[in-house]
Amino acid sequence: MGAENKPWLKHYPKQIPESIEYPDISIAQLLIDTAKDFPNHEAIIFMGKRLTFQQLLDQVYSFANALKRLGVKPGERVSIMLPNCPQAVVAYYASLMIGAIVVQTNPLYMERELEHQLNDSDAETIICLDLVLPKVLNVKEKTKLQRVIVTGIADVLPFPKNWLYKLKLMKDGMKVEIPTGPEFYSMKQLIAEEVPTPLKPVYHSKDDVALLQYTGGTTGLSKGAMLTHRNLISNTYQITAWTYKAKRGQEKVLGVLPFFHVYGLTTLMHFAIHLASTMILVPRFDATMILKEIEKHRPTYFPGAPTMYIGLINHPDIGRYDLSSIEACLSGSAPLPVEVQEAFEKLSGGKLIEGYGLTETSPVTHANLIYDRVKHSTIGLPLPDTECRIVNPDTGEEVSVGEAGELQIRGPQVMKGYWKRPEETKAVLKDGWLNTGDIGKMDEDGYFYILDRKKDVIIAGGYNIYPREVEEVLYEHPAIQEAVVVGVPHEYRGETVKAYIVLKEGQKLTEKEVEKYCREKLAAYKIPRIVEFRKELPKSNVGKILRRVLREEAVREFKKKKAN
Template identity: 50%
Template sequence: MRAERPWHAHYPEEVLPAYPFPTGNVAQLLLNAAENMPKQIAIRFFDSKMTYESLRDEAYRFANALQEQFDLQKGDRVAIMLPNCPQLVIAYFGTLLAGGTVVMTNPLYQEEELAYQVKDAESVILVTLDLLLPRVLPVQAHLGKQSIIYTSIKEYLPFPKNKLYPLKMKKEGHSLHIPKQSGLQGLQHLLYSTSPKRCVVQVDDAQDLALIQYTGGTTGLPKGVMLTHANLLANTIQTTTWSYKLQYGQESYMGVIPCFHVFGLTVLLNQCTHMAGTLILMPRFDPDEVLGHIQKYRPTIFPGVPTMYMALSHHSRIHDVDLSSIEVCISGSAPLPLEVQQRFEALTGGRLTEGYGLTETAPVTHVNPIWGKRKSGSIGIPLPNTDCYVVHPDTRKPCSRGEVGELAVKGPQVMKGYWKRPVETAQVLQDGWLYTGDLATMDEDGYFTIVDRKKEMIISSGFNVYPREVEEVLYRHPGIKEAAVIGIPDAYRGETVKAFIVPRENTSVHESQLDEWCRQRLAAYKVPRHYEFRDQLPKTIIGKVLKRALIEKQMEQKSTHKSEDTNRDGS
């Protein structure tokens, strides 16, 4: 087995190569926690708190309301368009208890994006915030039951924050007006008018969908990833067993990574509930507020993305805040620069380790050992019950150790397929193997390194250039805060390398300096030929750089220049 799976030799003694997984409804995680530790604080939301017993009853009320007032049937899709707040947790577990399928929806979506997702998923109900109604109401007609359940952040805030919140929203230009029209129901009224009687719909965990999570928005038209109850339960256990020092009922999770993203859903919400931990929820990432919460509530676990750790590390108050409660940080969704990892570990005394996954794998497949052997730049080794290999992108024949190829994964966390897209499903899912589209290598120890996205690879003068490799070199420059690399058309080379740079505050970085820096560390064909300096880079809600936006902007500029050249020639 170790000859086939060399990574098992590097598992900590406390972690087994394979585990049995619980079966049934994902919401059983909540019911177990409420039964074992009913008075344990499940959620802290600013200065308010909710026990597991209360959270369970609220979820029961929501489930019963869906069935009794909306006639929700097993498998019906319920869209949840909420930031991190207690209402999201209630709606999530309540929908699952009622037998529904959750469709997590980004609160930043505009009307057109929302309409596409609602129609594609065939959602019947949508749960959202009152201040989002202007964007949500136009899509009401596309909902199967034409029903919108609205709530307000203030409903779970303590006094006097609940009184001050409407004033703050009004000052910021938000309207909290609720129009009088059919199909709109307030969440609080719904919960108070419904019984908290037990409601748990039995599911076929291997077949029935718990979640449809949309992906591909950074590279093309979003696709709905079908994740079963078994997928989510397996990945929850896989990620929890990897953090084997965690203590049941003793951990507090810093809940700033969005739960409407699958990384936050699994590694934050589901894992915290499975461990009967306390979820410290924050609706948005504000570095100053996060530091205040860390000081006040002393979280022990902090899942996040590199930009979060980067922003906190360079905050002006960072040395005034005691970060020593933080023991474990799992970074995902984007490559973790070594400098960021080392700096944050020095500040906290905890461990910040890089993992890897995809929406299609619920999402985690690889993580560096938290308290064991880590390799810089590596995504680590496969989680228990997970198989991986690297294949030639065209032939899909196995690659040799150290050879670049496409990463393929197989395990209980791999999706059922893409919603209503059998052709796309067949292209990436074959005999249980998911072909990720990511280019990777595996070394002699079984540690994997992501070289780049297959679609993002740059071919310059016939040579393969992997943007991540160039970005890693740029990140090591003392004057660079952030960097992103793309390929742009070049008449001579076919493609050439362009780097977008965000300098550190109070520093001066010049193109000539960076050119010399890169030439000392990279082959000539990998060195950026063009640089663009910016105050910030476009990002998704979870902090991943939107390279598509950079490419589109580049194409717009090229088109504009062509038009101007044509006009000059014509004149």
């Protein structure tokens, strides 16, 4: 693809290169290099606990040596089932240091999901939080697990916080005892017993798989995207190039995006380690807690999801907090409403830009420029070395500029394939091009728009309706905090438009008022025919509104009515 087919390149500021030289190294090498350059710089701040880069690396070496002693071999899968905490960082880099493949596991998984992931990945080791141990024990005998390594939040807290935390768990009836036996280990004990002997990362080639990142994708059970060291290194360098004003050893990154999601792993952990930035780790999103952390620790970067920014700008006490340290925020995982973007920028004085990516692309492929021109309602421009095109989903032929079609992506961050699923890999990857399943368009400037998931497009009475367009209009209403639009079954139109709405505190709105408001801004066929007001909407672990869950609910209701 020549420069004439990459109109986006002419909008790159001179500080962003069109192409990058990526080092042929293990992801673990990033931590070794940073600890060498900034040994005494703070790597992690977590609930009063502070670790320098040298202290972090020493813990990684100790734990890596312990994993080797326990028999974990290169290429083996190690499941990490932890929230954002220092142990999650240590477990990740220690596993990669000895050549193991990390399987990121959501601590909120139910037993059925956990069993599927452990069996699909053939994981023999799991490093988990003490509070999820009962779930692990319930599925252990149905899997290949040979080692269960347990840690708790109290393990890393300074006195007296560790003592108070344990007391609270006991009071809430949540204290978990680690079983005795040859298969169970305490992570804290393993690190304490091992000497931090330096290791050279086990690494054969850039095509070595570093991570199995599970994704629901478009079909049934979740499947593991095989992300290589090359994929993850490339995306880290691409994001760093995009954030060219960030200074090595001088930034602080707010770490609320979960590491067990590749968006948090790359834009937060990898980015921070590579740039020798301090990570301010937060185990879960709580608006009040986040506001306090921002005011206390003064982060400069805050990668997040739209629902996080919505939660902050609608916090009743937002005016009491100083957010002025924030310089840049990358929003991903869901469309970012313009009103949210503008409100957050006004509050913080920093830039909030929308980006785009997929689990299969490590994950970032596009972003608006942070320090330059932003096109609202777009996902911005492709990152360096990222090729993109819009094709007819039926024929695969490239469409004209401005026409809608399926977005395809090729670049060094695109996955190797799906774990143990050659047929599904073949269906989405051809000549390095990844079929994203997203309907989009590119304008004459090379800015890309995501209109919707292929499967989310609503076809009502023969018209194609893109939910995002309707949602943008709803978000402009001053009484609406969150909105999502889905296609629900309709006997006459095939599908019809339904809006689920969460109102801002103290606001009132009726279905008729919503319809009247939309009538002024949308073609008649796009107006929501059904409006349901809710107190909250179902969300994923990164705050993405789960449209699928709402659609499934609506389908069940429709079938029930028909049956009656």
